[in-house]
Amino acid sequence: xxxxxxxxxxxxxxxxxxxxxxxxxxxxxxxxxxxxxxxxxxxxxxxxxxxxxxxxxxxxxxxxxxxxxxxxxxxxxxxxxxxxxxxxxxxxxxxxxxxxxxxxxxxxxxxxxxxxxxxxxxxxxxxxxxxxxxxxxxxxxxxxxxxxxxxxxxxxxxxxxxxxxxxxxxxxxxxxxxxxxxxxxxxxxxxxxxxxxxxxxxxxxxxxxxxxxxxxxxxxxxxxxxxxxxxxxxxxxxxxxxxxxxxxxxxxxxxxxxxxxxxxxxxxxxxxxxxxxxxxxxxxxxxxxxxxxxxxxxxxxxxxxxxxxxxxxxxxxxxxxxxxxxxxxxxxxxxxxxxxxxxxxxxxxxxxxxxxxxxxxxxxxxxxxxxxxxxxxxxxxxxxxxxxxxxxxxxxxxxxxxxxxxxxxxxxxxxxxxxxxxxxxxxxxxxxxxxxxxxxxxxxxxxxxxxxxxxxxxxxxxxxxxxxxxxxxxxxxxxxxxxxxxxxxxxxxxxxxxxxxxxxxxxxxxxxxxxxxxxxxxxxxxxxxxxxxxx
Numbered sequence: 001x002x003x004x005x006x007x008x009x010x011x012x013x014x015x016x017x018x019x020x021x022x023x024x025x026x027x028x029x030x031x032x033x034x035x036x037x038x039x040x041x042x043x044x045x046x047x048x049x050x051x052x053x054x055x056x057x058x059x060x061x062x063x064x065x066x067x068x069x070x071x072x073x074x075x076x077x078x079x080x081x082x083x084x085x086x087x088x089x090x091x092x093x094x095x096x097x098x099x100x101x102x103x104x105x106x107x108x109x110x111x112x113x114x115x116x117x118x119x120x121x122x123x124x125x126x127x128x129x130x131x132x133x134x135x136x137x138x139x140x141x142x143x144x145x146x147x148x149x150x151x152x153x154x155x156x157x158x159x160x161x162x163x164x165x166x167x168x169x170x171x172x173x174x175x176x177x178x179x180x181x182x183x184x185x186x187x188x189x190x191x192x193x194x195x196x197x198x199x200x201x202x203x204x205x206x207x208x209x210x211x212x213x214x215x216x217x218x219x220x221x222x223x224x225x226x227x228x229x230x231x232x233x234x235x236x237x238x239x240x241x242x243x244x245x246x247x248x249x250x251x252x253x254x255x256x257x258x259x260x261x262x263x264x265x266x267x268x269x270x271x272x273x274x275x276x277x278x279x280x281x282x283x284x285x286x287x288x289x290x291x292x293x294x295x296x297x298x299x300x301x302x303x304x305x306x307x308x309x310x311x312x313x314x315x316x317x318x319x320x321x322x323x324x325x326x327x328x329x330x331x332x333x334x335x336x337x338x339x340x341x342x343x344x345x346x347x348x349x350x351x352x353x354x355x356x357x358x359x360x361x362x363x364x365x366x367x368x369x370x371x372x373x374x375x376x377x378x379x380x381x382x383x384x385x386x387x388x389x390x391x392x393x394x395x396x397x398x399x400x401x402x403x404x405x406x407x408x409x410x411x412x413x414x415x416x417x418x419x420x421x422x423x424x425x426x427x428x429x430x431x432x433x434x435x436x437x438x439x440x441x442x443x444x445x446x447x448x449x450x451x452x453x454x455x456x457x458x459x460x461x462x463x464x465x466x467x468x469x470x471x472x473x474x475x476x477x478x479x480x481x482x483x484x485x486x487x488x489x490x491x492x493x494x495x496x497x498x499x500x501x502x503x504x505x506x507x508x509x510x511x512x513x514x515x516x517x518x519x520x521x522x523x524x525x526x527x528x529x530x531x532x533x534x535x
Contacts, residue, residue: 009039020052053065054070066086066090067090081111082107082114084107093414095321097323098326098330114144115144115148118144122134122135122138122141127414132162135159141155149178153175155171172185186219198231214250215248217243218245219244221244225409241408245420248411249421252420254418256428259431263435270341279349280350287356288470291396293432295407297456300452300456304463304481310367310368312367314372316372317363319360323355324352328344330343353388357388369472385443385446393448395449395450401522402505404518405507405515406504422517423517448465463478
């Protein structure tokens, strides 16, 4: 039987959809939802109605509803590139790597030079840590729509990751000329250089009074905090960081209980006996993993290593975790789940190691060794040891209070949702600290601990011990890491172009009274507060 063509949408439906998109762009989510309900009640197969539902769900952080809505779009119209690209991004966030790969392939197939789709594809590659590839898609999007503020912002952010600061500054100047009150552009500009006066701060203060959107306020407050700290206006800086963190926390769905369960499952599952039993992994010796907490000196340690002529910086790669989820066919609704430990214990380590090496092949450069500097890979230390037994793992330690405060005062993209409330940050750090104690007890002879504070104060002996652990011959270039060029895909991308220094050691003490909730929470968890927390 021949299928009956879909009935076209009536003019009033098109008008209602346009009204819905207008409401959503203005932040009026309830009004946009009413427009959706009106048109979908009348015409349940209206593709753009379901697409608008997906966008509304994204805005209010309802991941499951967004996946269902964009899924409905692709069922009704399998060539809808924007829906496929949004699904790919959602699957990456949920840790469903296999589904993300399939959706991304469909998005590329049906991009049709649509700049919105091209930009979304770039965003997905950025989420995967593939910054060079992301930049190519952002550039294509901007070429198709040169006046798009979104495309200019995304490409500018990508330029900053890749150390193209002049190009980033040019694009941000264009954005602020067209939209002088753009919060994210002001935040990015604040990170380009150290503030020397209050002119930009005064602009930010005025914009705060005109802004209602929590994400926008977070950008403005974090920009203000950074510049006030540059000027050593410590109390004002902390107030700005605290307000920015509060606004950002409003936009996040962080379920601490899921993280507690996952950490417990990893500690219970991955024992020394597990490591020493079963099939062997991949013998390739090329990977070097640098792990720890964010903002704890992982970038400093990475730059010391990649100053060596035999090592390439691959950036912050998410491939190990994605390979684990892909091989295990991970389909939990949330990326954080104890199910991940169960899957990891049953996966063939040789296949896991091989998959990691295959998916990182084009990111590893042409040197014998490469660094993967994704801090949260500390969770996977036993799995890395099993899957890649000849890889080297370097764990960077930092004083717990400095580590926690450094994350609290940093506005991240979509990572580290625990970092915007003092006690949540402290409890997360305690979970990490105790898990690392467990890994050290079981596998401490298989990875290298290095202190950020000690390295910053005494570079050469620590650098020599590090290079020796990696099995590399010493090169004096490792002491001159700050003279390198190349991508730094991290929040430290601008600051790391400096020699080692101790200016950040003990920085939290300037805010000792304001950080009392964080300190008390760490002490309740039994975490020692001295340098490196006694580890």
